[in-house]
Amino acid sequence: MFDEIHEECGVFGAYHIQNAAAITYYGLHTLQHRGQEASGIAVGEGAKIQVRKGKGLTIDVFTREKLEQMPGKVAVGHVRYSTAGGQENANIQPIVARGRVHDVAIVHNGQIVNEKELRIELEEAGCIFQGTSDSEIVLHMIQKEQGTMRERVMKTARKLVGAFSILVLCEDAIYAIRDQKGLRPLSYAKMQDGYVIGSETCAFEVLGLYTHTDVKPGELVEFKDGIVRRFDYEPAGETHLCAMEYIYFARPDSVIENLNVHRFRKETGRLLALRDDVEADIVIGVPDSSLSAAIGYAEASGIPFETGLVKNRFVGRTFIQPTQALRDRGVRMKLSAIGPIVAGKSVVMIDDSIVRGTTSRRIVRLLKDAGAREVHVRIASPVITSPCFYGVDTSTKEELIGARMDEAAICEAIEADSLRFMSIDDLKAAAGGVGLCTACFDGSYCTDLYSYGEKL
């Protein structure tokens, strides 16, 4: 879908490791694909926590000098994609509570669906909020609970409904919690005398760590006193990992629930090919996220895999459209067709998903303008028919082309010669034994939606 949907965050933590801030910097940089709008690191030394954060990529927010001013062996960090409330700096994570006895820092990936209800309850109890993020709510809740920090985090976790992978830093310890459905990924790995914790395993491999453990749905993992303790704050239910993590968000080298992302994508391509009978000359993928599926399709179909589209590596947020007349060329600034490869050819174009359909139509036109004879679009996921309330920015139901049209109508809208989506069953098959949340495809949300349900 190329730039149309966004996941909101990545989290990373380093426990009991020299230069924890620098290690976290590496981790966040590797998780940068999960969010490019803002970046922050909090580092703890005893009761005190120091935090630095700002808008932009991790490599822009932090300098070597700044990192050197952040000593400490425990740190948590965050990268985020800005959402509606994101204009103001108050929402950039980590969020830190300054306390008389100790500070607490929190980073969060996901979305709490009962946030409105929790916020009202807290406000009525006299809490004030400086930002609009649900992470601030969690911080208040932890503060209000009684007991040890572990107990307070556990009690808080039980009250949260929705998607969350949260790290809490306090007094040289880190508490990691993952929502009961396991909607967002969260894993940890041993490093030297300590541990690193992160949204995706790719962040471990850059540190030379090749084995890891997943935080289970409904689990709290405490990193404290140099050791790891695992607790079920809720009885483990069935896993409902967000399907989009496999389809689009995660880096192909990451492993989630023991399944490699690239391998999953290749399998979706293979399954698409099995159900297909199109006669074509070449198979191409929309870079970068659809290349794996295209390779799988090519292998299974016997149609040669080709590089038909090239992505401009230097596109950033700052790209401008200087003149109105040129504005419709926007997509071309990001993506170009290789004329000599596609000209005169019948092309199978694999894309990972279709959201609004406008980008798909532009890419089809791009290929046709470059001389492609036929463009057969194959989508390595089912039709998106429902909005996501678990942290994916898929826009409203009205904007989802799959909520308004059937396959044939979408095919016409995007000006393709043919179009096929993957079935939900095939998607599940590709995931093997991993339970998926497929709410955006079939509307079956795995939690109560609270006030979000009104948006349906």
Add this chain to the structure above:
Amino acid sequence: MFDEIHEECGVFGAYHIQNAAAITYYGLHTLQHRGQEASGIAVGEGAKIQVRKGKGLTIDVFTREKLEQMPGKVAVGHVRYSTAGGQENANIQPIVARGRVHDVAIVHNGQIVNEKELRIELEEAGCIFQGTSDSEIVLHMIQKEQGTMRERVMKTARKLVGAFSILVLCEDAIYAIRDQKGLRPLSYAKMQDGYVIGSETCAFEVLGLYTHTDVKPGELVEFKDGIVRRFDYEPAGETHLCAMEYIYFARPDSVIENLNVHRFRKETGRLLALRDDVEADIVIGVPDSSLSAAIGYAEASGIPFETGLVKNRFVGRTFIQPTQALRDRGVRMKLSAIGPIVAGKSVVMIDDSIVRGTTSRRIVRLLKDAGAREVHVRIASPVITSPCFYGVDTSTKEELIGARMDEAAICEAIEADSLRFMSIDDLKAAAGGVGLCTACFDGSYCTDLYSYGEKL
């Protein structure tokens, strides 16, 4: 070779087109892979030329506001990779001469090998130089010649030896010259009532232009009075296009001398496979430049093409190595192996070239650390044995591993299980009828080298 060698520049021009500066901005953005250190645009209105330039990517140097302040229908622009003399702003192009009668602006891709001799001659004639770039020399030479601007450019071109694709902007006209050997590419395309000129054709396609004409070696093309006039300033000799343009620099969607770059690279992969007998499980390419060759190798060998390496899309110049202990992890920040794909496998790893060998060794280690059983390195170009004096920054002869070791020794140095380079004959075969400069492989420079010869 992943980040080890650099070409110095890309040029772009827009003639007789509304918002020429904005069009040039698009063009430069698409040529950004040819240079990321600095960017500049000069736009002419009658006798006057306005110039803006600065360090950084095109999208960072220019804002919409700045472009709107640059009206005019004729413009030239430049992206560059900084070289030794590049610390000072005086070397950022375009370079403009302010004249009583009219201004002149120049942009240049390549390297003039008789620059020292020309500079001495000009200095002795009383010229002063504010920078160290050879572009300033060309500007002085044009100014010193007699006759019309076309005549002056032609006379100047005849005296230049080396690699150059130069655009000269003066009084609403653009003069494009390409060196007699055609070492650097240069093409133009019709757009509306005018023309665009650029180092690579990918810059035309983003504007929706699918046909183009190459400036021939030894040719001057004059864009003036609304039309194009072509002149041979020298009798056309044999073309010696820089082989590295096909192998590494150019974008895969570009077409040089009627040969698509991706297609060339696939053919090198195919030829590598034909000469090979290795038994392996998968073929992978080093992203991004070696993927085409890897696809070609896979097709010809029947060994499956896989995605074994992932590149961090957010790496920039500003990436820091916060701690000494982590410094050797540098390459991992840029490139990661997909463990589940390569683990236990015998891998054919296609890279486009080897310069110093250090990066190759790191990538081999990366794959081994991720569990690869065997890594067979195949290089889609011959051994680099000689430095380049035509605008490619391949470091000195001492640093070239291919100048010091034979294939077996290099194989050992990079810790590969086997290593094969492509033969020069196969390289030439892949280029079809296009004459190549292969000086870096065989030391046969296609021009006199003047003072540069001392470096051999």
Add this chain to the structure above:
Amino acid sequence: MFDEIHEECGVFGAYHIQNAAAITYYGLHTLQHRGQEASGIAVGEGAKIQVRKGKGLTIDVFTREKLEQMPGKVAVGHVRYSTAGGQENANIQPIVARGRVHDVAIVHNGQIVNEKELRIELEEAGCIFQGTSDSEIVLHMIQKEQGTMRERVMKTARKLVGAFSILVLCEDAIYAIRDQKGLRPLSYAKMQDGYVIGSETCAFEVLGLYTHTDVKPGELVEFKDGIVRRFDYEPAGETHLCAMEYIYFARPDSVIENLNVHRFRKETGRLLALRDDVEADIVIGVPDSSLSAAIGYAEASGIPFETGLVKNRFVGRTFIQPTQALRDRGVRMKLSAIGPIVAGKSVVMIDDSIVRGTTSRRIVRLLKDAGAREVHVRIASPVITSPCFYGVDTSTKEELIGARMDEAAICEAIEADSLRFMSIDDLKAAAGGVGLCTACFDGSYCTDLYSYGEKL
């Protein structure tokens, strides 16, 4: 004392005025002498409040574009000098609480001396703090109280001990409170259909407003429904305006408690002269704050007023001391003597105060190096012997030269030929009927000091 002590803040508000943010920008710019480290503006539209803030001068933090994006007719703003806790952005004001029903913004000048006790109480009630400023405490307290916003602000004000001039913005209304002792100034003026409120009246005059009303000690002024309502939240006691406001902080064109600052300073100069019998050739003042006193001294003594010291207008925070050898020239970068004026002369040098004494010694040396025969230092305020806990950064008691030495010893330490301070009685006389806090001179603090008392 030239750059040795700092007041921490200035506040400004605009009520029921078009472009309230722009008006506040003007006001803050005029109050910039009260704080140069950070600047911020919150603007309200109905229940919602938008806030922008950052490090640096008001003119650097805000651009025209940013101000245009802040529509609304009610705004409050803040300039601050950073204190120890000031490294982190969380302390930059305004601080805003996001509420379900409405947002609340607060700006604060002064210091709450029972902040530690209040903070503990709030924390124990489950509040979390994101910064270390006492403004955040006030925001929590308001939120915790019951009743209308006016009632909640009043109840909060009654619990605060110390120095505060606070503006609270909520639902298109502004609530202004001044501490019971009137330690910090706060006034308002009618502007068009609305009002402006600010720390000093100079901020009104730049808007063409020449009449104003002081918020009284212990008063709450409510700007709501288009009108002003005044309430005594505490019975008015005796005023204890910080003497340093007159002596050093305030701009000479400001009027506090019906007394013009320049006039006060002239009177101190006059009184110094009356008590003096030194024979000298010229009177000079240390720019800028001591010029008024020097004029007063000259008038009363009959010794001619001269310009003997020149201040570099372009000194900023960013001034660097490039080499160690030159570091002791620091003061010269800021202040220079006019050699031809002072050479061979017996000089009366008026300064407003002495804190650590190091700057005074440097200035005396500067004058002697420039040829002054004698330098008689006269200080237009009494000896500072005690630290301030009401928002003035006079460092600790140990650093105060007046706490360690008597007049004769200080005279020797600063290498002056003679030295006289003003008596506390004369200081009070200069203030006419205005009651002053003179705690820094005589240690008689006008409030209980709570935990701050331990620092004595």
Add this chain to the structure above:
Amino acid sequence: MFDEIHEECGVFGAYHIQNAAAITYYGLHTLQHRGQEASGIAVGEGAKIQVRKGKGLTIDVFTREKLEQMPGKVAVGHVRYSTAGGQENANIQPIVARGRVHDVAIVHNGQIVNEKELRIELEEAGCIFQGTSDSEIVLHMIQKEQGTMRERVMKTARKLVGAFSILVLCEDAIYAIRDQKGLRPLSYAKMQDGYVIGSETCAFEVLGLYTHTDVKPGELVEFKDGIVRRFDYEPAGETHLCAMEYIYFARPDSVIENLNVHRFRKETGRLLALRDDVEADIVIGVPDSSLSAAIGYAEASGIPFETGLVKNRFVGRTFIQPTQALRDRGVRMKLSAIGPIVAGKSVVMIDDSIVRGTTSRRIVRLLKDAGAREVHVRIASPVITSPCFYGVDTSTKEELIGARMDEAAICEAIEADSLRFMSIDDLKAAAGGVGLCTACFDGSYCTDLYSYGEKL
């Protein structure tokens, strides 16, 4: 005249001193009042010259790190106010010529009036210009001459007509030349084993140097081989120092031609008072440049000196006028009246000069709005009737109110109760024996004007 006219530059050099770049940084910072738009330093080590320059104040352009990267014992620097041609970086000084044998750097204060003629001559000889500054012309001329560097600079100096104080840096030597009329000041002082050279002596005093020597009109001073050699490149004529240097540009602590600037200004005030019979309550000066004259006037007239106007110390170039309605308040952002001081008073307001008259009218209104009963404007210089071509930006003849109106009409235009200018004779008397250029007052230009004469 408060911000209405501008001198274009200040120059500084350091010869044979450790950390010459850092010393030059100090010097430029002290000369910052002569130009705030751009700043640059060139430092030499043997034949090589390193240059750094940029837009903004010296303290913003240079960091400690940058200065540390500029070793060398010889440096020249420049601060400038941007003129029409100033938009482009090519005009920021120092301008450096890169040569095979050695580099040459130049800085220049003043204006060459035969620049057009010289430029044409050079262009016809084949020179190219990258900027529009006359400094680049001088560099070309030096390069074209024959002989030793000293001979070349002398031959060049003889051909230049107009105002210039130029420093040339080459091979560890500095050549300082001052125009034959001495229009711009230039002095040097011994420092350690070397020398510093600069536009004003205030730059020496911050370095602790209290004695200096003026470069004479028509003189070249060579700093080479550790010693100073002085040469008359032209027979010395009568000095014509720009009167505006004394009246407005120079810092009050500077000494030019043995006359202190503050003393000169006081004397103009005294002479104004002697010729005056106005009955008034107080005398005030427009800060900062008119305060000295106001003190002189007060002393001579017996009318008390007062502080009636306050300047905002934090006004910078970036100050914005956020709303149209508020735009006419612009001057108030920079200057405020002290109401309690001027209210009900008859005020003598001393200003240094009147250019367009608009600022004077605003200040008169400011005082009246603040309650002044009468405002009697006294100008400490004669009526400006003619444009300046020697480096002062007084705008065109049409804009000069003194070229269109007589004293009475100007008085009415600026809404003053009375107005008196100083006579040219009194101005000359104030300067004592120093010969002045008074062209802007009487149109008698001290050189041929060449093409500039057409603008009269």
